[in-house]
Each structure stands twice: as structure tokens, then as C-alpha cells.
Amino acid sequence: MKILRLIPLLALLIIASGVSANAQCKAFAKKECLPELGTYTHDGNYHAAVLVEGEEAELYKTFYSDMEYRVAIVGEDKLPSIEFKVMDSNKNVLFSNKDKDFAKTWDFKLQSSQQLKLVVKVSSFNKSGDTPASGCVAIMFGFKMKK
């Protein structure tokens, strides 16, 4: 019955490791992603997750015609390049950072309000047999009123 006594300890360890990874992502987002917004005002929303090589994340957001926006997408150094593309509701690609040497930010403004989709992908080191790299990826938005 010794094994039963270990259950609470194991449960605690598993939960704590998840919470700690998420808390690490928050610290990473604040330290590495937030400064990328520069003079834009951060909207206050927080989007960050631990992603593995080759994994993809999507984000859906409405952007408004009265604003100028900057999106910043930053991954931890241990990850390979982070690719991101921005698509309209007809799935047309409006921007891909692959064409801009994997830039971490993109500045844009809209003539009319749109719902856009961001697809973020951790590229791959292509080292077969190795454990795939994993780390935090943070997405943040900054805005300012159109001049």
C-alpha cells in the first residue's frame, strides 16, 4: 500500500510542473515579447504557450480601422525560427514573416475593420533522432490611434 501514499505527491508534482511552465511563459512574454511592442500600447491581453518543434498555433482577432497595430511574436532561444503568417477571412495570406527574414514584428493598419487569423509555426531543426525542442512562444498586440 506504500504506492497509494505516493499518489498525492505525484499529483502535486505533475500539476506543479504544468503551472511552473506556464508561469515561466508569462515571465518570458513580459521580458522578451513586451519590449518588441516599442511605442505601441500593449492591449493587456496575454497569449503564450509551450510549443514543440513543428507545432502550430492559431489566433483569431478582430482589428479595427481606427487603429494602427503591431503584432509581436517571439519564441525562446532554444527553439528554431518562429514562422508566422496573417490571413484574411478568405484565407488569403496578407503577410508572412518568412519573406522578412523571420521578423518578430509586423506593423499594419486597416482601411476597414477585419477579423484576421494568425498562424504561428515553430519550424524544425530537422535533426532526426533528437528529442524535439520545446519552449515558450508569446504573441502580443500593441496599438495606437491612427494619426
Place this chain on the structure above:
Amino acid sequence: MNKKDRISSVILVVFVLAISLLASCKSGKKTSGQEVTLDVPKDNTEVLQDIKQAQKIFEALPSPLESAMLIKSAGARFDEKLLNPVSSVSTYVTNKSMALNLGIYTCDLSFASLYEQTQLLIDYMNAAKKMADGLGILKAIEQEDIDKLEENINNKEVIMDVVSQTFMNSNSYLEDNGQSATASMVLVGGWIEGLYISTQLVDMKEFNGNKLVGRIIDQKLSIDILLSLLNNSKGNPAVDELMTQVLKLKTVFNKISIQTGPVKTEFDAASNTTILKSEVKTDMTPEVFKDLSAVVAEIRNSFVK
């Protein structure tokens, strides 16, 4: 291994698997294997159909600060009477009411800050702090944040930084601690408050061509994102109640037409900014606006009562 040990091992394996599953779900973001079922009209489900592809999905509603900024940018006036009085703070004792009103007070304080209502800003920051403290959100809004606001009362940049920082502290704490249902409710509260203030500020004598009406129409674009966000916590009784209210709002939004033409990109090298150009045709009659305004007020009043 004797029988007792075998049973213990099986219990252990099942327990560890269950805990692992819980831990993997607690970030509040969907994974590709999760089922999405939502009772919404079939004509507007494209977004939800899309939300089944990637490993991680984020639904980003406008934050309370962005909602307040949209109202200000539409040239709307400030009206303190539209804000939820800070005196109501002590009446919010449930998790749901505190979460909704954390969003509402954050929107109100953002609104006050943009219109340089400095004393109101401090009062509403204190109200938001009480909601965050009540929800057990550690270090979301600290006394030093309020002191910083008081010391920099004429420095808009610092004020905006404090407002966005404190909101990020709240929602990141909730997401990171497996409280994505509560995090969603905070966002819903803020979004509904922004919509409530906007609809109340529209002067029906100047309905046509009113910029604020345009901003209200734009909120139709976020309604499916909002439903999808709530759907992540479906089964939580408080969230289920909210979904019913939001579906009622969606029914009215469905009477508003938005037709968007193809998007063309143009790069402005001088500002290093891409301009997304597209034509849009929208239509909302004054009658539909009155319906929308009434439903928004009904929902918002149920949040603040």
C-alpha cells in the same frame, strides 16, 4: 506482485493519466483533439469550422483597454453616469460576479483614463483591485501600481502602461492557474461594458454616418470569437448561462449585414507599415440598433446587479 499491489498499480496508472489529462487542459486553449460543439445558427459558423486545425488556439477578444480606446477614437463624449458605480463593489461575492465586474471595472477605468478623469481612474483601479483580490489573483493590482498612477497622473504613457500591465497580470494569472473559465468571464465583462457604453452614447438624432455606430457594427466580427472562447469552458454552469445570453445577442447581430471586399496590401516604406485596403458595406437600421441596445443593456445590467 500480489493482488493488492496489482490493484494499487492500476489505481496509480489511472490516477496519473487523469491528472496528466487535467494538467494538459488547464491552459484554457483548445488542442486539436478536443471536440467543439456549439449550438449556433448555421449561416455564420465559418470561424468555428476553422477552429479545429491547429494544436493551440487563441481567441482574442478586444481587451477592456482596446474597447475604451475604440470609443474614444470614435469621438464619443465621457459620461460618468454610464460607469458601474464603485459603491457596488461589496455586492459582488460570487466568482462569476467578481470576474465579470473585474472586466467591467477595468473597462471603466480605461475609459476614465483616456478622458483624463484622474480621480475616477484611481477609484476604479481600487474597485478592480478588490475584484482581483476577491478572485485570489495574486499581485494583479498592487498598492504600488495605484501609487504609481497617483504619482504620474498627468503622464498618459505611464497610465496606459499600468492599466495594460495590471490587466495582463490578472488574465495571465487566471490562465496559468487553470482558471480559463474565470479568465473568459473577465474578458466577456469588459467587452460587454465597452458595447454598453458605446450603445448608450449613440445620439439617435445623428444615427446615420455616426462613427460610433460603425464601431458597434464592427463588434459583430467578434461575436463568434467570444462564443468560441466560452465554449472552451462549456459545462461550467456560470459559463453556460453566459453562452445563453451571448447567443441572444448574436441573434440580433445576425440582423446586421457586413460585406467585405477582397483585401489588398500596400506597403508604406516611410512608416514601415502595411496598409490593408478593402471596401466594406454595412447595414444596421435604427430599429435593429434599438434591439441591440436593449439586449446589451439587459445583459450588462444582469452583470452589475
